[in-house]
Amino acid sequence: MKTASPESRTLPDFGSIGIGGISAGAILFMAIFLFFWISLTPFVDLTGEATLDPSAGNSNRLNQIVSLSLFAGTLCYGILHPLRGTILQPRALLLPMFGWFLFVSLISSHPMLGIKAVILTVMATINASIYLLMPSSEKQFAKMLAIGTLIMLATAYYGIVFKPELSIHQLSELREPMNAGMWRGHFPHKNSAAAAMVVAAFFGLFVMSVWSRLAGTTIIVLSVVFLMHTGGKTSSAMLPAILILAWIFERVRFLRIPIVIGGVGLFNLFAVGSAVFRPLGDFVTSLGIDATFTNRADIWRFAFTALAESPITGYGMKAFWQTQELVYSGGSVETWAVTAANGHNSYLDIALMAGIPGLAMTLLWVLVLPLRDISRLPPAVEHSHLTRLFIRVWLYLIFNAGLESLFFEGGNLLWFTFLYCLYGLRFQSSATLTEESTASAERPAIHV
Secondary structure, three states: OEOOOHHHHOOOOHHHOEEOOEEHHHHHHHHHHHHHHOOOOOOOOOOOHHHHOOOOOOOOHHHHHHHHHHHHHHHHHHHHOOOHHHOOOOHHHHHHHHHHHHHHHHOOOOHHHHHHHHHHHHHHHHHHHHHOOOOOOHHHHHHHHHHHHHHHHHHHHHHHHHOHHHHEOOOOOOOOHHHOOOEOOOOOOHHHHHHHHHHHHHHHHHHHHHOOHHHHHHHHHHHHHHHHHHOOHHHHHHHHHHHHHHHHHHHOHHHHHHHHHHHHHHHHHHHHHHHHOHHHHHHHHHOOOOOOOOOOHHHHHHHHHHHHHOOOOOOOOOOOOOOHHHHOOOOOOOOHHHHOOOOOOHHHHHHHHHHHHHHHHHHHHHHHHHHHHHHOOOHHHHOOHHHHHHHHHHHHHHHHOOOOOOOOOOOOHHHHHHHHHHHHHHHHHHHHHHHHHHHHHOOOOOEO
């Protein structure tokens, strides 16, 4: 966020360009935030028959134009920035990984779906790698985060008050009428609303510590109240659980690898494993836990069967769930799971799309590298409010990914937030290494 280097004297100061005294970076930051957190099509009607048509996406021409425009603006900002070398790092991992995704998509039954998904994923990753370069300081980052989050919350509550038929689940909905009465605001589903409110609460804690106690407290209260009305039991339980886990993670260094690697592994073992291995499922049930995980078990069993048939290359990006082969199978596959929108587990979905090699590279990127980056931080940075925010969001989403599909979802606000938090940890670590290697020359480094 605060940058300085010899290069900055020879490159144009793109961040100083703006409108009415507001920098281009701040304008882009807010535009991207609102695009992901509110979207161009809020308050979607879930009672229409189009919600049952897998070919009916929520994308439209305006959405594509705005998305491409924001990407072009962000890329231009990043290229003109002195720290343009940080774009799409670490390339030694990301380029082979995206190359593999493209390969498995090209040999799949639906190559165009896969190519489009890979392009959107690369765009989102590039955007995220530049996003934290836009604020001029940590305080400005907190201020813009607060403003964007308050606008999002105002939109969500506006829907509850003035558009209840479009922001509260109804009995007339064709797909999940059992959710009637649960709040979703301008989000497409109660679960996505619940997850968004958890992240918003993390933002509130950060804002309260760095910029404004009043704004931060307001965000926390509004987020938690909304969360309680979504009926999202998992997210409601995970909010305090992640705060406690992040506190332990921050203070007890030797538990970090067990918490992340062991925790995510055990979480998936008990969740997905209980669906595949009956003895484990019986054990989970004996603990008083719903072993079906809200009817996800059928989906996971079906996904495991499919994965066993193509464990190396998978089925290609976006070339499995809701494809014609599944949806219009004519009853040849005797399970309702063929109609699922996704696998409700990010790790399993990546294995289905890109095989075991794709899953391995993904785990290296989202689990191992952040652990390495955090291990390099000095105490002052490690215990800062900014690092604490990044760690909370990171921990929440790697565990939430065990029950929801969010990895490599180009337009998903949780995926984008997760990405720039990964880059936040990387920037913090890079700044520390730069400071150590250039201390004798007294050259300023990056301070995110």
